[in-house]
Amino acid sequence: MKKIHIIPALLLLLMAVAGCKKNNNSIPVVDSDEGTDTLVTPGGKKEAIVWIDLNANVFGTYGRFNDTAAIRKTLDTLQQIGITALVVDVKESSGHTVFPSAYTSKVASHNGKSLPAGVDYLDFMVKTAKERKMKVYASVMTFVEGDNDAKTGAVFEDATFKNKYQAIVCDASGKRVPITETGRPGFVNPAYPEVQDRIINILKEIVTKYAVDGVILDYARYANIDADFSDYSKTQFVQYLKDVFNDQNANFMNFPTDIVSSWKQENGQTTPAATGKYYKRWLAYRMSVIYNFVKKAHAAIKATRADALFGAYVGGWYGDYYPVGVNWASQKYDPFNDPVLRMDWAYPQTKDYGYADELGLLMTGNYYAQIMLADNPATAGLTYNWWSLEGSLNGGRYVTKGKVPLVGSIDAGNTVWNNKSDIRKAIKLILSKTAGVMIFDLVHLYAPQYNHMGVPLWDEVKAGLQP
Numbered sequence: 001m002k003k004i005h006i007i008p009a010l011l012l013l014l015m016a017v018a019g020c021k022k023n024n025n026s027i028p029v030v031d032s033d034e035g036t037d038t039l040v041t042p043g044g045k046k047e048a049i050v051w052i053d054l055n056a057n058v059f060g061t062y063g064r065f066n067d068t069a070a071i072r073k074t075l076d077t078l079q080q081i082g083i084t085a086l087v088v089d090v091k092e093s094s095g096h097t098v099f100p101s102a103y104t105s106k107v108a109s110h111n112g113k114s115l116p117a118g119v120d121y122l123d124f125m126v127k128t129a130k131e132r133k134m135k136v137y138a139s140v141m142t143f144v145e146g147d148n149d150a151k152t153g154a155v156f157e158d159a160t161f162k163n164k165y166q167a168i169v170c171d172a173s174g175k176r177v178p179i180t181e182t183g184r185p186g187f188v189n190p191a192y193p194e195v196q197d198r199i200i201n202i203l204k205e206i207v208t209k210y211a212v213d214g215v216i217l218d219y220a221r222y223a224n225i226d227a228d229f230s231d232y233s234k235t236q237f238v239q240y241l242k243d244v245f246n247d248q249n250a251n252f253m254n255f256p257t258d259i260v261s262s263w264k265q266e267n268g269q270t271t272p273a274a275t276g277k278y279y280k281r282w283l284a285y286r287m288s289v290i291y292n293f294v295k296k297a298h299a300a301i302k303a304t305r306a307d308a309l310f311g312a313y314v315g316g317w318y319g320d321y322y323p324v325g326v327n328w329a330s331q332k333y334d335p336f337n338d339p340v341l342r343m344d345w346a347y348p349q350t351k352d353y354g355y356a357d358e359l360g361l362l363m364t365g366n367y368y369a370q371i372m373l374a375d376n377p378a379t380a381g382l383t384y385n386w387w388s389l390e391g392s393l394n395g396g397r398y399v400t401k402g403k404v405p406l407v408g409s410i411d412a413g414n415t416v417w418n419n420k421s422d423i424r425k426a427i428k429l430i431l432s433k434t435a436g437v438m439i440f441d442l443v444h445l446y447a448p449q450y451n452h453m454g455v456p457l458w459d460e461v462k463a464g465l466q467p
């Protein structure tokens with residue numbers, strides 16, 4: 001799932017106060033007129049979700065999910081501690097799927113481990129979860145089609161696909177290069193209709209072939225602020241400027257220097273050192289690409305199976321998430337004219353590309369060791385702060401305006417908690433503020449080797465989920 005980190009290095013310096021102001025206005029709740037493809041929790045019970053990362057749980061050294069008996073036993077434990085839903089990875093970073101697909105290859109094996117023998121992995125997960133009254137959401141790594149470590153996936157295996165669709169990024173010198181040449185995974189350019197249709201067809205296969213409760217978009221974004229600077233993106237951007245701004249001089253732009261005039265390398269990431277006259281309109285254009293894809297994918301899923309939930313996972317740091325081209329707010333929220341939070345990157349058109357209204361579930365990664373705003377003198381007295389659990393939950397509710405069921409998330413194993421009891425505190429806080437909680441990742445709970453505490457975390461999760 002979330003192994004490809006995109007937090008800009010500069011933001012780590014701003015974690016205490018970035019984009020935050022005090023505001024005591026009430027935070028909206030979800031609209032009551034939700035459709036059938038929206039998160040439903042009978043009796044008002046909040047959803048308790050655990051994410052099952054494919055590589056860690058099936059192919060990882062300490063993973064258990066390459067064996068059906070171990071899967072059953074683990075799901076028994078999940079049921080006992082109060083988990084009500086699973087997110088199951090079905091399309092990995094190579095672009096390959098765990099099931100036979102007409103549009104990509106099937107995952108074979110990694111690290112000497114394979115999918116469980118004798119069963120269709122996703123079908124087995126769905127049936128085994130349903131026997132325990134748990135929902136199953138299938139997640140896809142949306143715009144990643146190449147594993148740069150194993151050199152697998154269409155970006156490595158299909159020269160035509162690679163040369164046309166692979167993301168083009170700027171390096172620190174301003175040179176445009178294919179993303180895999182920088183050592184990163186094989187992200188593709190989401191602006192291509194063919195790229196979008198490929199993943200939409202895979203999503204349609206999932207909801208047609210399997211009794212999943214819904215699908216979750218993961219990595220439905222650009223790689224980072226340095227993407228995508230291909231000739232195709234330039235052509236689209238010029239047309240966007242003409243259509244939206246009536247800019248008849250757009251053809252004469254200096255590309256890409258009129259967007260980013262110089263770059264710098266900062267903590268391993270390439271970020272703008274100086275920006276050009278088109279920079280903010282470029283940010284808006286990229287958000288329009290992602291918004292239009294999400295809208296198109298939602299319509300396709302609804303037409304294929306109307307009861308299938310359509311959701312997404314995003315980073316919970318909304319105010320600093322723009323480098324990946326995503327506006328996960330509601331269109332009822334206008335970041336350009338927000339009197340409460342400063343969004344210096346926004347443009348008047350940005351609000352038109354908020355995609356929360358298209359979703360039946362939005363999971364935000366609120367992966368912070370600081371739980372309460374009052375825990376840090378720098379944030380005490382604030383209502384919003386993107387780099388604390390409480391502040392980011394408040395912020396997520398503020399920008400989504402009650403238009404989508406919001407589910408906050410913790411990273412149980414990678415977060416450096418002050419003590420083990422912080423896990424239960426974090427879960428309880430999330431449940432008090434959102435429609436449920438998502439816990440990443442299952443392997444952190446059963447494999448002490450994969451969490452900072454060095455012990456199983458079942459008891460803390462169970463305690464957090466108890467009323």
